[in-house]
Amino acid sequence: MSSQLSNMSDNGIKPIDIVKKNLAGRRWAEQRFRRMGLAAILASLFFLALLFFSIIGNGYSALLQTYLKIDVFFDPGKIAKNDPGNGDYPGIVKVSLQKMFPDVTGRRDKRQLYKLISSGAGFQLRKMVLADPTLIGHQQSIWVPADDDVDMLMKGHLSRQEDTQSGRFNRQQLQWLDRLEAEKRIKKKFNTIFFTSGDSREPELAGVLGAVAGSFFTLLVTLLLSFPIGVASAVYLEEFAPKNRWTDLIEVNINNLAAVPSIVFGLLGLAVFLNFFGLPRSAPLVGGLVLTLMTLPTIIIAGRAAIQAVPPSIRDAALGVGASKMQTIMHHVLPLAMPGMLTGAIIGMARALGETAPLLMIGMVAFIVDIPGGFTDPATVLPVQVYLWADSPERAFVERTSAATLVLLVFLFAMNGLAVYLRKRFERRW
Amino acid sequence: MISPTTVLFILLLLTGTAYYIGLRRSVAVAGGLEHVRKLHSRPPYYGAMTALWCGIPALVIFAFWQTFEADIITNLVVAGLPNEIRNLPADQINLIVNDIRNLAAGNIVSSQATQVIQEATSHYSRLQQTSHTALAVVAGCVCILVLVIVQHKISKTTRARNQVERIIFWLLVSCSIIAIFTTIGIVLSVLYEAIRFFKAVPVAEFLFGLKWSPQIAIRSDQVGASGAFGAVPVFTGTLLISAIAMAVATPIGLMSAIYMSEYANKTFRAVAKPLMEILAGIPTVVYGFFAALVVAPVIRDAGQWIGLDVSSESALAAGLVMGIMIIPFVSSLSDDMINAVPQGLRDGAYALGATKSETIKQVVLPAALPGIVGSILLAISRAIGETMIVVMAAGLTANLTLNPLKTVTTVTVQIVTLLVGDQEFDSPKTLAAFALGLLLFLVTLCLNIIALVVVRKYREQYE
Numbered sequence: 001m002s003s004q005l006s007n008m009s010d011n012g013i014k015p016i017d018i019v020k021k022n023l024a025g026r027r028w029a030e031q032r033f034r035r036m037g038l039a040a041i042l043a044s045l046f047f048l049a050l051l052f053f054s055i056i057g058n059g060y061s062a063l064l065q066t067y068l069k070i071d072v073f074f075d076p077g078k079i080a081k082n083d084p085g086n087g088d089y090p091g092i093v094k095v096s097l098q099k100m101f102p103d104v105t106g107r108r109d110k111r112q113l114y115k116l117i118s119s120g121a122g123f124q125l126r127k128m129v130l131a132d133p134t135l136i137g138h139q140q141s142i143w144v145p146a147d148d149d150v151d152m153l154m155k156g157h158l159s160r161q162e163d164t165q166s167g168r169f170n171r172q173q174l175q176w177l178d179r180l181e182a183e184k185r186i187k188k189k190f191n192t193i194f195f196t197s198g199d200s201r202e203p204e205l206a207g208v209l210g211a212v213a214g215s216f217f218t219l220l221v222t223l224l225l226s227f228p229i230g231v232a233s234a235v236y237l238e239e240f241a242p243k244n245r246w247t248d249l250i251e252v253n254i255n256n257l258a259a260v261p262s263i264v265f266g267l268l269g270l271a272v273f274l275n276f277f278g279l280p281r282s283a284p285l286v287g288g289l290v291l292t293l294m295t296l297p298t299i300i301i302a303g304r305a306a307i308q309a310v311p312p313s314i315r316d317a318a319l320g321v322g323a324s325k326m327q328t329i330m331h332h333v334l335p336l337a338m339p340g341m342l343t344g345a346i347i348g349m350a351r352a353l354g355e356t357a358p359l360l361m362i363g364m365v366a367f368i369v370d371i372p373g374g375f376t377d378p379a380t381v382l383p384v385q386v387y388l389w390a391d392s393p394e395r396a397f398v399e400r401t402s403a404a405t406l407v408l409l410v411f412l413f414a415m416n417g418l419a420v421y422l423r424k425r426f427e428r429r430w
Numbered sequence: 431m432i433s434p435t436t437v438l439f440i441l442l443l444l445t446g447t448a449y450y451i452g453l454r455r456s457v458a459v460a461g462g463l464e465h466v467r468k469l470h471s472r473p474p475y476y477g478a479m480t481a482l483w484c485g486i487p488a489l490v491i492f493a494f495w496q497t498f499e500a501d502i503i504t505n506l507v508v509a510g511l512p513n514e515i516r517n518l519p520a521d522q523i524n525l526i527v528n529d530i531r532n533l534a535a536g537n538i539v540s541s542q543a544t545q546v547i548q549e550a551t552s553h554y555s556r557l558q559q560t561s562h563t564a565l566a567v568v569a570g571c572v573c574i575l576v577l578v579i580v581q582h583k584i585s586k587t588t589r590a591r592n593q594v595e596r597i598i599f600w601l602l603v604s605c606s607i608i609a610i611f612t613t614i615g616i617v618l619s620v621l622y623e624a625i626r627f628f629k630a631v632p633v634a635e636f637l638f639g640l641k642w643s644p645q646i647a648i649r650s651d652q653v654g655a656s657g658a659f660g661a662v663p664v665f666t667g668t669l670l671i672s673a674i675a676m677a678v679a680t681p682i683g684l685m686s687a688i689y690m691s692e693y694a695n696k697t698f699r700a701v702a703k704p705l706m707e708i709l710a711g712i713p714t715v716v717y718g719f720f721a722a723l724v725v726a727p728v729i730r731d732a733g734q735w736i737g738l739d740v741s742s743e744s745a746l747a748a749g750l751v752m753g754i755m756i757i758p759f760v761s762s763l764s765d766d767m768i769n770a771v772p773q774g775l776r777d778g779a780y781a782l783g784a785t786k787s788e789t790i791k792q793v794v795l796p797a798a799l800p801g802i803v804g805s806i807l808l809a810i811s812r813a814i815g816e817t818m819i820v821v822m823a824a825g826l827t828a829n830l831t832l833n834p835l836k837t838v839t840t841v842t843v844q845i846v847t848l849l850v851g852d853q854e855f856d857s858p859k860t861l862a863a864f865a866l867g868l869l870l871f872l873v874t875l876c877l878n879i880i881a882l883v884v885v886r887k888y889r890e891q892y893e
Contacts, residue, residue, distance in 0.1 A: 353713075
């Protein structure tokens with residue numbers, strides 16, 4: 001080696017020269033590699049930003065809804081006397097519109113006129129009369145939701161030029177709208193319908209409350225089942241299980257279940273819970289069962305980590321003063337491991353909240369208008385609602401879908417935030 | 431009207447009472463609160479013992495009753511129907527039974543309720559009422575009987591704590607077995623339906639056939655009367671989309687992990703890492719919506735702009751978004767693997783004069799390679815099993831093509847389209863979904879096992 005080096009120095013080429021010659025290139029390669037790494041991270045953050053930007057950009061306008069003010073005369077002739085729930089309320093709306101635009105006469109024109117107002121206006125009047133029957137026979141100015149196309153036009157998602165050509169609006173309708181606007185009869189108000197009603201075919205009447213309630217019941221079932229079972233399995237595997245093949249089998253199983261595609265759990269739910277046990281379709285109960293099986297591995301793995309983090313000295317101390325093994329675990333190990341287990345459970349619940357595919361398999365994709373009130377009522381959940389609306393052709397549903405996504409993301413952030421808070425608050429270093 | 435919920439509530443109430451009675455009894459046996467030291471266990475254990483002995487049998491009876499009640503009542507009601515209805519084909523009887531059930535539950539039914547149906551409905555309601563009452567009586571009696579016996583047996587030497595602990599122990603064991611039952615349940619349910627499918631369609635045709643069109647016409651003289659179940663186009667579609675996803679996720683994820691663990695300073699890591707984790711926490715349906723709303727139109731327009739014919743449901747859009755979804759998965763796993771490489775290896779390379787990137791490329795990455803391969807395998811299994819992105823952004827038609835600009839379909843999309851909506855359970859069309867599900871389960875299982883083995887082996891090397 002040394003003779004080689006001396007040979008090279010004899011030739012006038014020293015090793016340090018070789019190193020120096022390559023140094024610039026190597027430094028450049030170093031820079032390039034480093035920049036590639038940074039670019040990779042920035043690329044993923046860019047995608048994240050793009051995703052949030054496009055969803056918020058599409059969804060924020062759903063917080064507002066266009067309302068039209070109409071002067072309604074609650075005609076006693078159109079409402080049954082003893083039963084105010086029974087009446088021709090859509091007819092009342094039409095009459096009010098006719099009075100506001102007396103120059104509209106043709107049948108086709110009238111139909112175009114009625115199209116400006118949501119078909120939910122009649123229901124709104126009915127609700128008002130039911131709440132206060134003295135309204136009958138009186139005149140009142142009422143804000144009613146506009147049709148979804150009008151709403152989109154007012155929010156600037158549809159253009160007057162193009163959509164008149166495509167036949168979505170005709171010129172007359174635009175004139176009427178201009179007149180209403182000049183009379184200050186068009187206003188954008190906070191969209192309470194979106195947060196207080198169930199699904200609907202009409203975008204302006206569709207809301208997320210039904211889906212939120214469905215998600216709530218489904219997650220409640222999931223939590224009530226998966227948390228106790230998960231904690232119990234974690235305790236058994238960490239504290240009692242002997243090291244043998246049987247335990248190994250359970251461990252491998254849990255790890256594998258954590259990586260099985262979620263749709264396979266849906267197939268299981270369909271074949272076992274629906275076809276074998278005959279449980280009702282579309283019910284939060286079945287959804288919760290399927291999601292329980294799916295989240296169990298997550299909760300068990302988190303629970304085991306939490307139990308492992310409790311130092312053995314705690315156990316030794318408890319055993320030393322005469323506690324039985326079960327007492328040691330119940331009185332000392334579990335309370336200390338509980339924050340970690342709760343964190344794991346919340347993260348598992350957050351994942352279950354965003355899960356869609358297995359719920360499609362057990363029929364939670366049905367079109368359900370009513371807000372579910374129990375575990376066996378047909379229901380849908382938030383992510384499935386997003387999926388259903390994303391399939392709808394109306395332009396207004398793009399906005400609603402984005403808004404529903406935002407609602408889903410808000411819930412997810414709240415849950416994950418809670419998990420982070422719990423971890424920070426109760427984290428203990430031994 | 432006693433509902434099952436009420437029965438359950440009564441049973442829980444009885445169990446609570448049993449706890450209290452057991453507790454009082456043990457104190458009484460000891461001869462007052464000041465003498466409880468004479469007991470073998472502390473009084474709450476006696477209470478718990480009594481409650482467990484009363485509650486568990488009653489709840490087991492309740493569960494079994496609930497499971498079999500509906501079937502027995504339905505059979506009784508069907509047996510009580512007039513002969514002309516009972517002789518109808520099985521599926522029509524099912525429809526009638528459904529109507530009866532819905533009527534009994536007070537729901538709206540599809541057909542007009544005839545006299546016969548009305549009678550059957552009241553029969554059904556009567557039977558249900560009887561059954562619920564009987565359940566309440568039987569379970570309640572068992573509960574009370576056990577309570578009387580157990581509280582009679584309580585003495586100073588009764589080892590209540592040991593009994594309670596033994597019961598809890600077996601509860602823990604049974605909970606941990608649920609994981610195994612889940613796996614068995616998946617395998618059996620999917621396998622059973624898949625075998626029924628393979629009776630109608632040969633395995634070889636399914637695995638190697640080149641044509642997939644599962645829609646079977648109702649009449650035999652229509653086009654596509656038999657359906658075609660060659661799944662090769664579906665497999666290639668899945669592989670194509672997964673390959674695109676991995677082509678996006680592997681370089682970006684790996685480079686992110688390298689930068690994060692080797693270059694980034696503390697503050698950068700503290701900001702960037704949680705943000706990357708957000709990417710992992712976003713529900714897949716949101717990615718699917720993003721793909722359909724933003725990415726697919728952009729790709730289509732870009733394609734048109736350079737003169738390419740891009741389908742609006744191109745494999746590229748779905749694969750790209752799926753890749754974004756998988757980035758944090760690859761990066762966090764690779765991050766762990768890179769961090770597990772001992773510092774000594776790096777220090778050795780630096781001592782020889784290697785730059786940081788040379789150390790990473792020639793020392794750290796080769797050392798972490800098995801772990802990285804494992805994490806990529808796990809990511810592939812994720813990509814193959816991913817459903818919502820492809821359902822919303824990829825197509826339904828099974829094209830046998832490797833062109834990423836064309837529409838392809840995947841295994842998961844087919845499962846969803848075959849099983850969502852109206853289905854009859856005997857047609858090969860619905861059963862095909864289970865065959866695809868079986869295949870999906872097996873493939874992901876293999877990938878996961880290989881990945882877990884590789885990762886575990888590698889981890890042991892440096893520990």
